[in-house]
Amino acid sequence: MGWDHGYYSSDYYTIGYYREMAPNWLDFAALVKGHRPPRSVEGEPFSYLDLGCGMGFGLCILAALYPEGEFTGVDFLPDHIAHGQWLARRLGLANITFLEADFLDLQHDPSPLRPAAAGATTPGGAAQFHYVAAHGIATWVIEPVQQALFAVAAAALRPGGLFYCSYNTYPGWLPLQAFHQLVKVERQQGAGGDVKGALQRASQRMLTLVGPANEPAVLGLALPTLRAEMEKAPSKDQRYLSQEYANDGWQPVYVADMHQRLMAHKLRPLASATLPELFADLVPTQLQAVVMAEQDPLVRETLLDLGSNKSFRRDIFVNGQLHLNEAQRQQALGRVSVALQAAPPINDYLFPTSFGTLTASQASCAGMEAWLAEAGPCSLEDLAASANLPPEEAIRLTALLLHANRLGLHRGPACEAALASCQPFNAAVIELLLEGAPLAYLASPLIGNGVGFSSIQAMVVQGLEQGMEGELLAVCVQAGLAALGGTIRDAEGQPLEDPAAQLEALQTVAVDLQTTGLPALRRLGVLA
Known part of the structure; x- marks a missing residue:
């Protein structure tokens, strides 16, 4: 077996961004489960390690969103690291480092993992990170590499730090x-x-x-x-x-097997970054009797995955749990600030989850959103009071609305520094989109997370800035997309071949962007 250990290395991976990897998202999930997060307040310096960072765009967004953080991305594919380093330069980021390294090598010598602002190191020389992430790696590599990944993560994570690990699971696969x-x-x-x-x-x-x-x-x-x-x-x-x-090591696992492997490295399962999964009472009635009666956590999680035919997990593990009592937990969650993200009026609040579609109170959800629309960002404690909800119900509904991208976690005073970082970053991303780069997100400094944005929207914004509108704008965007080899799709995601249908779809995009999209992006600090 060669240097790639059976991993498919003939081409680079797709470029993506995953909201669940954001520090404030991980902190919120940890708080719900009664763990004191690695940061005490937004804006506090921290270090973040991404093991298997791919092409680096996701980590670049986080670096722009959190200028107070130091970010290190590790990957063993040269194409990925070369792209990540180039992208960081092009986007003007100074708080990010990309390292070409093999987990097997880092397991024996972790000294390359030394970000400038990481703080303390272990006697073995490994930096200690507040957050370590491995998205879509663990079940795609052969067993020795997987074990090395877990060993590196455990050695690099500071006490009380959070390890995010997403992976394919049975029985869904x-x-x-x-x-x-x-x-x-x-x-x-x-x-x-x-x-x-x-x-x-x-x-x-x-x-x-x-x-x-x-x-x-x-x-x-x-x-x-x-x-x-x-x-x-x-x-x-x-x-x-x-x-x-096409990876030799591709092997989904059952949740109990994965948790046992990580516990062997002293990494304890804490929470899910898929927020609805944090609340046991959201499990469908037909599953609750068998799932909630089980006291053993490994058996309980196995029953839940079997009952919901789960195929993917986003689990959070902790290197030493810092327990909060219930009063401390409620107080900490009450201080969490939230903001309206994108909340068009709807009649029914339906939330697709891994265990089915959940229905939440229309009056409560709409009332919370109406309050935020009028009052602006506020604490969960104030939001619960405004809607006359018990604190735990407000926390649960907030998690569902976050999951649906209707709300975001507001960064409070840290927004100002993030705004100065994000707006030039977003301008540079839009330039890349106009050049045909396959990117799909911009950075919102207010909520500390990415928001979707396409090359079509970038061209519409450029056309609007040049004074175009209506059919002329649609024709120019159509020509621009054709030059880049882009595809115009209908509402179901199917390619549109008819030129007239394409123009109609583009005009709809332009109207939606002008009436709701751009105001929302400006409100979220994405665009000036």
């Missing part, structure tokens, strides 16, 4: 285990290095094996969701498919 096996055999026996060809052949053959939807074959009866997954495969990003299915 069981149907696609068969597809992965077929891709693996195709590559080994026939396709060789032609990963794209192996993926195409495997998906086509799997469709034949499962049979038609109205008359499924034996495999289709055993794995009824497999056909839909195979039908979606051709429309998915080829880089995603290659990284997902």
Whole structure:
């Protein structure tokens, strides 16, 4: 096995950003579970390590959002590190470092992990970080690399620090285990290095094996969701498919196995960064009887994953828990500040979660949002009082509204420094979008998190600044997208081929951006 340890290294990974990795999001989840977060207040200096940082865009957004932090991204793929370093320079970031390193090497010599402002180090020379993250790494690498990843994370995390680890889980991935096996055999026996060809052949053959939807074959009866997954495969990003299915170490795990592996490194499961999963009473009634009656946490989490057919987890682990009693917890959560993010009026507050769609009180949710729209950002304590809600109910509804991107966690006085960092950063990201870069987020200094923003929106903003409107604006954006090889999609995400339909869709985007999008972006400090 070569330097890549069986990981697919022939191409770079897709560029993404994940809101659950933001420090204030992790802090909120920790508080809900009664743990004192690594930072006592917003704006306090901290250090953050991203193990397996990919192309680096997500970490760059965090560096812009939190100028008081020091960020270190580690990846062993040279393409990823080269891009991350270039991107940080292009975006004008001085508080971020990208390091090309192998987890196996860092396990034996952690000394390269020494950010300038990390503070104390261990006797072995490893920096101690407030936050360590590993998004989409643990179940994509072979077992020795996974163990090295956990060892590095444990050694780098300061006492009381938070380790975010996201990973593929069973039973949700069981149907696609068969597809992965077929891709693996195709590559080994026939396709060789032609990963794209192996993926195409495997998906086509799997469709034949499962049979038609109205008359499924034996495999289709055993794995009824497999056909839909195979039908979606051709429309998915080829880089995603290659990284997902062409790794020798790809292996989803059951939650109990993952938690036991991390506990062997003294990393204790604390919380989920998927906020609805923090509240046991949100579990559907039909699951509560069996799940909540179980006292053992590993068995309980296993039952929950089985009952909800879970396929992905965003777990938070802690290096030594700093317990808060209930009064301290309520007081700390009461001080958390929230702000309206994007909350168009809706009749029903429905929240899709891993264990089904939840329905929340329309009166309570709408009342909270109305108060924030009128009064501006406020503490959870004040928000609960304004809606006449018990504190715990206000915390639970806030978590659901955060999960739905209707609210954001407000950074209070720290917003001012973040604003000075984020607005030039966002201007540089928009320049890259206009050049065709596959980026999809800007930084909001008010909520300490990213907000979605597309290349189409960037072109519309540029056109509006040049005095264009209506059909002229749509025609110019259409031409710009064509020059970049971009795609215009309908509301369901399907590509639009008809030029007239494209223009109509672009005019709708422009109107929406002018009437609601731009005011919201300015309110969130994204644009000046």
